[in-house]
Amino acid sequence: MMLDNIDWLLMGKATIDTLLMTGFSLLFTLLIGLPVGILLFLTSPGQMLQNKGIYQIVAFVVNVLRSVPFLILLIVMIPLTRVLAGTALGVQGSIPPLVASAAPFFARLVENVLRELDPGVNEACRAMGANSRQTVLWALVPEAMTGILAAVVVTAIALVGYSAMSGVIGGGGLGDLALRFGYQRYQMDVMAVTVIILVVMVQALQLVGDRWVARLNRK
DSSP, X not given: OTTTTOOXXXXXXXXXXXXXXXXXXXXXXXXXXXXXXXXXXXXXXXXTTOOHHHHHHHHHHHHHHHHSOHHHHHHHTHHHHHHHHSOSSHHHHHHHHHHHHHHHHHHHHHHHHHHTSOHXXXXXXXXXXXXXXXXXXXXXXXXXXXXXXXXXXXXXHHHHHHHHHGGGGTOOHHHHHIIIIIITTOOHHHHHHHHHHHHHHHHHHHHHHHHHHHHHHHO
């Protein structure tokens, strides 16, 4: 009978684990990615703190991390993950590689959002005697907030997919459940339910994110 293989208690725990992985990873991604994105923008050619050396170094690190497929990054980072999180398994062990993969992605999105701002905002702040920190905190970030929020939504959705992939190395969550039961034991009903839950998560994130962005635009 359809859904006979579903352990709903286990499915609920896996869903919560996925939400925890996504939530904590997104938090650390924002804390790291936002400053890095701002630094990339400020040190790029033509900006107020342009510095070719710093820009090239930061851009190189960001590009390297972005170019490594997440599944490979999961495996390569196992020793470092054990040092940072105390384990390479479960929710706790999945967060470092998730952040390492998502933070550079988010940083580039932030940089692109800031590049799209009207240059007059920057020039007006300079004319009023604002320093770099004041310009960033009082003008650039508030002006770019709609775009940054849209970037947060895109990153959160990417993290949902990444968290599912972490199940390959025992990362827990819906990905682990789909792999152990849906794939290895050929329980296709388990696979189907996990996919449906992931789709619902992504749709909910997109819906809430779109509403926040629209609300900011109206303001």
